[in-house]
Amino acid sequence: GIQVEQSPPDLILQEGANSTLRCNFSDSVNNLQWFHQNPWGQLINLFYIPSGTKQNGRLSATTVATERYSLLYISSSQTTDSGVYFCASNTGNQFYFGTGTSLTVIP
Amino acid sequence: NAGVTQTPKFQVLKTGQSMTLQCAQDMNHEYMSWYRQDPGMGLRLIHYSVGAGITDQGEVPNGYNVSRSTTEDFPLRLLSAAPSQTSVYFCASGGGGGELFFGEGSRLTVL
Numbered sequence: 512g513i514q515v516e517q518s519p520p521d522l523i524l525q526e527g528a529n530s531t532l533r534c535n536f537s538d539s540v541n542n543l544q545w546f547h548q549n550p551w552g553q554l555i556n557l558f559y560i561p562s563g564t565k566q567n568g569r570l571s572a573t574t575v576a577t578e579r580y581s582l583l584y585i586s587s588s589q590t591t592d593s594g595v596y597f598c599a600s601n602t603g604n605q606f607y608f609g610t611g612t613s614l615t616v617i618p
Numbered sequence: 619n620a621g622v623t624q625t626p627k628f629q630v631l632k633t634g635q636s637m638t639l640q641c642a643q644d645m646n647h648e649y650m651s652w653y654r655q656d657p658g659m660g661l662r663l664i665h666y667s668v669g670a671g672i673t674d675q676g677e678v679p680n681g682y683n684v685s686r687s688t689t690e691d692f693p694l695r696l697l698s699a700a701p702s703q704t705s706v707y708f709c710a711s712g713g714g715g716g717e718l719f720f721g722e723g724s725r726l727t728v729l
Binding site: 515608609610 | 649
């Protein structure tokens, strides 16, 4: 299967700061997605981004499929951004997830 | 607009008991899957299905059974629960574009 490496594993930010989360894959990137797991445990879809760049408000993501990585940018962070961020991709019908970046935003 | 619905949300079992986690989706997705989430390990695929009557194993299938008799439902069965199956379980479905949508999770404790 695919090895998915996320960095950094933990991140603490002051409210209003910006951050970049990275996801590296050991094999071809297919249906790459970013998720936010909120403190209540829900997995929220952030981006479906097999390639290119997308933006949604303060969040944006870029996937460079040829180099097997994806970046998630969070600007002007808010306390509600706290939680764990996961990326995932698939080979065939099997999806593989990274171990996540745990983000804490301090007021 | 329910999306993916999982029940129950919480369950406590004794070792050796059996149970079924239910998953239903109303998006007419062919692809459905079950994951378990353990601390520090992300989500790992247990079983998946690409349509009614078709199921296959993921990374960690041992101790779990699935069936897919309809497009909407994909139950996960634990035939003889073990403490190692204490985890949070997520069901997900996906359309032809490859994007996954998750249920809210089921927290299982096996004593």
